[in-house]
Amino acid sequence: MTDAKAIALAAAEAAEEKKAKDIVVLDMQKVSLITDYFVIATGNSTTQVQAIVKEIEKKLKEQGIPLLRREGYREARWVLLDYGSVVIHIFQPEEREFYSLERLWGDAPRVSL
Template sequence: MSESNSRLSELLAQAASEKKARDILILDVNGISMVADFFIICSANSTTQVKAIADNIEDKLAEQGIKLLHKEGYREGRWILLDYGSCVMHVFVEEDRIFYNLERLWGDAPVRTWED
């Protein structure tokens, strides 16, 4: 895992925080998952807020020249996944986050709570 991947996870968390995302967690899944080094998970109150958070993340990272590789779930807006390669952002409506419980699924991963 590189320092740049850790910094990218922080950029994602910060961009989510700017749109009032709640309960932002950064899971270090390096060595646990072959998909990414970090999963960043956050909650929103509504599908409108989920989309606003995802839009802000895309905009802020694009401003830094960081390219989004893949996006899932935007039309429904209940769980949007933004794939930045080494970091994958999960933006959930609260009840879907509780249902899927990714924190439990990746329970072996070290977790850091994002605080502004």
């Protein structure tokens, strides 16, 4: 099993391969009991958000990392992928701005990509 930071960085890299914008990895270990890392990224359309999600799922599955839960895929406005120690959020721009997770979790340090 790969460690949480490596999973988060692999997810960020997969998102980047599908041209996701504004990819951010937050270290949640000292600010939340929910998860160790958040990965947040933006896709410009339903199709792009779904492509980013599929790429992340494919890359992490190849590493033997099981997906625990996926929500929001059909509408693809905000897709949440729960890998336990890593939670991935893929947004369309309006939803990302509205929910503003980076501001909500402003105390979480950013991991450099």
